[in-house]
Amino acid sequence: MSVDSRRRITVDRRDFINYRTKCPFCGETVGPRFVTREHLDVPPAPPYAASVRCPRCREAYEVVFSDSA
Numbered sequence: 001m002s003v004d005s006r007r008r009i010t011v012d013r014r015d016f017i018n019y020r021t022k023c024p025f026c027g028e029t030v031g032p033r034f035v036t037r038e039h040l041d042v043p044p045a046p047p048y049a050a051s052v053r054c055p056r057c058r059e060a061y062e063v064v065f066s067d068s069a
């Protein structure tokens, strides 16, 4: 996987909220605590995506919620 494709990952919202999403760079488990910005501008059920910074490797990437795409 290229670095660019790892900058935007698609996950199930419930997995993310329950810390079952892994950082695409280092495999650390991430969740709502590590959100730096929510993207609320697209209906119907915001947030549809969030910016996340990994607590271990410090990489920043977008998490897109598959159930609101």
Ligand SMILES: [Zn+2]
Pocket: 023, 024, 025, 026, 027, 028, 054, 055, 056, 057, 058, 059
């Ligand atoms: Zn990481």
